[in-house]
Amino acid sequence: MAPIDAVPFDLWHQIGSRLDPQDYIHLSMVNRTLYNLLRSDLTARNSAQSHIPYSREAKLASAGQITYRQALGRAFDVREAVATAQPYSAALVAYGDTFLLNQGVLCYLHCGDLRLLDVHGASRVEKVVTLARIKTLLSRSAHFSHAYARVDEREMQFSLMHFSDGIVTCLCEAPTRRASCLIAIDVRLDDGPTTGKLLFARRLDSTRRLFVRHDGSYLYYGTHSVLASHGHHEWIIQGMEIRNNRKLTDRPVQLENFVGSEIGPTLCFEIHDGFFYAISNQTGFQDEEVDWTSYYVCLRFPLSDPKKIEWRRIWRRQHREGPINDTWTDISLRVDETTKQLLIVECRREWHLAGSENSRTYYTQPIDCFEKEPSPEESSLASLATSTSESGHDAESSQVSPHAGLPDSFPVSALPDDILTSTLDEFSKPNYEPPKKRLKRNYHAEYPLEEISSTPRRDYILSKTKYRTYNRPASAFIDVVNDPLSRNTSFGSPSDRLRLRIGSRKRKCPIDEEGEEGEKGLLYRPEYTNEDGKPMEWSDERFQTRGIKLWPPDDAPEELYSLLCPSKRCGKVEAASDERCLVYSTQPATPGGQRPIILISFDPSIGFPHLKRLNARLSPSQNENPVDLDRHDVAANKPRKRPFSVTVSDGPAGSPTQTALRQFEEAESPDAPKPGYDVSRYWIRTEPAMYLSINRGYWLR
Structure with missing residues (x-):
């Protein structure tokens, strides 16, 4: 051979x-x-x-x-x-009050400025927006004078809402006046030095569970603030054409009978490929005593015309699969790197088949329902909704769009062969559909069935799990957990220790080498067939676990652990991630201090220039001040120009992360304001990235 x-x-x-x-x-x-x-x-x-x-x-x-x-x-x-839980680098990249991460850009608020760092590009400079200039504009604007007049600018508070396509949206609030407005800032510097652009500012009547989603052309924001006739609050959404600062509808669109009030546990919103999507895992405001099937409710409409609402239902699960621990439920929308199709990714912690042990499973559901014709039930109910909308609404809905939205219940064409059907009456609104075929690639259990009840399981309670997500390309659970190192000491409780807990899987060889499902040495057979009897695509795939891993290991250097959790108590951890990095912030070491923002990178191409090898011991001089300013490439033969200082708090005096005065050097960048310009005239400018002066990060391998 x-x-x-x-x-x-x-x-x-x-x-x-x-x-x-x-x-x-x-x-x-x-x-x-x-x-x-x-x-x-x-x-x-x-x-x-x-x-x-x-x-x-x-x-x-x-x-x-x-x-x-x-x-x-x-x-x-x-x-x-x-x-394999082996990141390439970890670094303390910034200090700030709050942050968000999207499209590889880290946006954070620091000492009255909005700063933006291109993380994926490992940029050496940051864009800086002077929010004080915007505060002054808002306080003097005639459009907002009734809300912001005679308000001290120092009382205005900014919150980050969203970033996409070079545009940042923020919520500006004046608590003493009970006034708030939504602003959009264009932070692109395509034409060189610029004063930036405040694209629009809109006063908000309510900020109850406010969310914002936008691309480069359209912006949608919504609140859970309208009390409907059934006694429950519902979502209203307002669309804007960004460039023309124009409302897309005269009145906000109300998502009637769209159930779910918490973004994350019960619903999610996203803009994708020219459409606005809203997904909920709830089907009714009231629980049905007799019910069999759970659905995802999906809404979408074109960004240019929010009146053209389409809705579908997608089978989610059968209730007989077992009870759900709702405190762990999380739902989000992701984009498939292969098809660009939008995917529902949901985490559910279930007692499988009502057993005594519960574990998590991540389920993936492609949103392909809008590519198909609606079912007869959906078509008839859509017609009913349209006729209802044309007949008008009651006074409570007079301030919103007259669309009827979803029906409050769906007819069931057939019921299961179940004795509970005898308990139904004319007031019952059950949901039933025969179980769907669920491919193995579309669900990932934390533990195989044989390991659910095993002793070696090392789980963390919800209060110790500070952040949880799923990396679909890597088929991996990712948790940030607080795992204090237990030591025999009489001097109080041990310090917090943040670690990554990652559980992954991989595809098995397509050959059944062990004879698990048939004759040894043959290919695995497809599990399911289509209606025409042909094997269902991907149903012959099998997966095997790669185990649960904790990082860093117990014997990791103390420098790494102190970087991952700079203060003794991590407090509330805020985190965000994408396919290649994880960013989180912990509690500041001193009251009123800035929160340290830490980046863990799984991408070897994210190479920040200040990173050091972890196994290289710091010299005594460096140990005296770990957050040093060894910018040799800039400072060797260049005079420092126009320095300014920022005070950041990273730990108690004398600790490796003590409070210090940082100096930023002027960037030699064509986008930076030239010497002699009054920086206060600029809304947006570029400065050296904060991580260069913090100078605290490690290559891990």
Whole structure:
């Protein structure tokens, strides 16, 4: 038999073109011959365009910034780093009151300024927006004079709401006047030095559970503030065309009978591909005593016309699958890197089949329902909703759009063969649909069934789990947990210790090597068939766990643990993440201090210039002041210009993270205001990134 590397290149090209990044890189590692064969950028391009066309790596390759072979390698590195709990770097990147992370940009508030750092690009400069200028404008604006007149600008408080496509939205509040407004700021610097643009400011009648979503052209904000005739609050949404500062509807759109009040546990909102989406895992304001099926309720409408609302229901689960611990439930929307399709990702902690043990499972549901024709029940109810909207509303709904929205109940064409059906009466509104086929790739259990009741499980209660999410490309649970190191000491409780808890899985070999489901050595058989009897795509996949891992390990250097949790008590942890990094902030060490913002990166290409090797011991001089200013590349032969100082608090006096006076050097950037310009004239400017002066971060491998 000919050796495997004797196969012609044309055949390897066809094989490699059909492999995802994991299989492609693993195959290239078999031997040197295969490595050289699979270095072909043509083969790598076919693989990338088939499996990760909408990933950051593929976009960089398409733009010519990296090769497609490098794109596959980077995607593999990021996914493996997440799945094996081996991040590439960790750094204290900033101090701030609050932050948000989106599209690879970190936005945070620091000492009255809004600062933006391109994390994915490891930028050396930050955009800085002077919020004091905006406060002055708002306080003097005739449009807001009735709300903000005679209000001390120092009483105005800003909260970050959303960032996307170079636009930041903030909520500005004046508590003493009970006034608030939503502002949108364009922070792009495409034309060089600029004063920035305040795109619009809108006074809000209510901020109850306010959310904002936008892209570069349209903005939607909503509140859970309208009391409907059934006695429950409902969501109202207002759309804006950003460039023209124009409302898209005269009155806000009310999502009638759209159940769910908490963003995260029960519903989520997102803008994707020209549409606004609203997803809820609730079907009624009141629980039905006799019920069988749970659904996702999905709404969407074009960004340019919010009156054209479409809605669908997607099967979620059968209640007989077991009770749910709702305190762990979380729902969000993600974009598939392969198809660009929007996905519902939901975490549910369930007592499987009403057993004695409960565990988490992440479920993924593609939103493909709008590509299909609505069911007869949905079509008839949509017609009823339209006719109801044309007949008008009561006085309570007179201030909002007259759309009737969702029906308050759905007819059931058939009931199950269940004795409980005899208890139903004319007032019952049960939901029932036969169970759907759920592919293994669309759900990931924290533990296999055989491990649910095992002794070695190391779980953390909700109060110790500070943040939880799911990384779908890496098929990995990610938790930030507080795991204090237990030591025999009589000097009080141990200090908090933040760690990552990651549980991942991988696809099994398609060959049943152990004979688990049939004859040994044969391919796994598809689990399901379509209505036409043909095997369902992907139903032959099998997965195996890669275990639960904690990082850093117990024997990690103390410098790393003190970086991950700068103060003795972590307090409330605020966190955000994407496919390649995790950002979180902890409680400040001193009252009134700024919160340290820590970045953990799983992407080797995020290479901040100040990072040091963790295994390199700090010199005595560095140990005296760990948050040092060793910007040798800037400070060696260049005079410092126009310095200014910022006081940040990172720990008690004498500690490795003591309060210190930081000096920022002027960036040698074409976008920075030139010497002699009055910086106070600028709403937006560039400055050296704060992490350069903090100078505290490590390469971990």
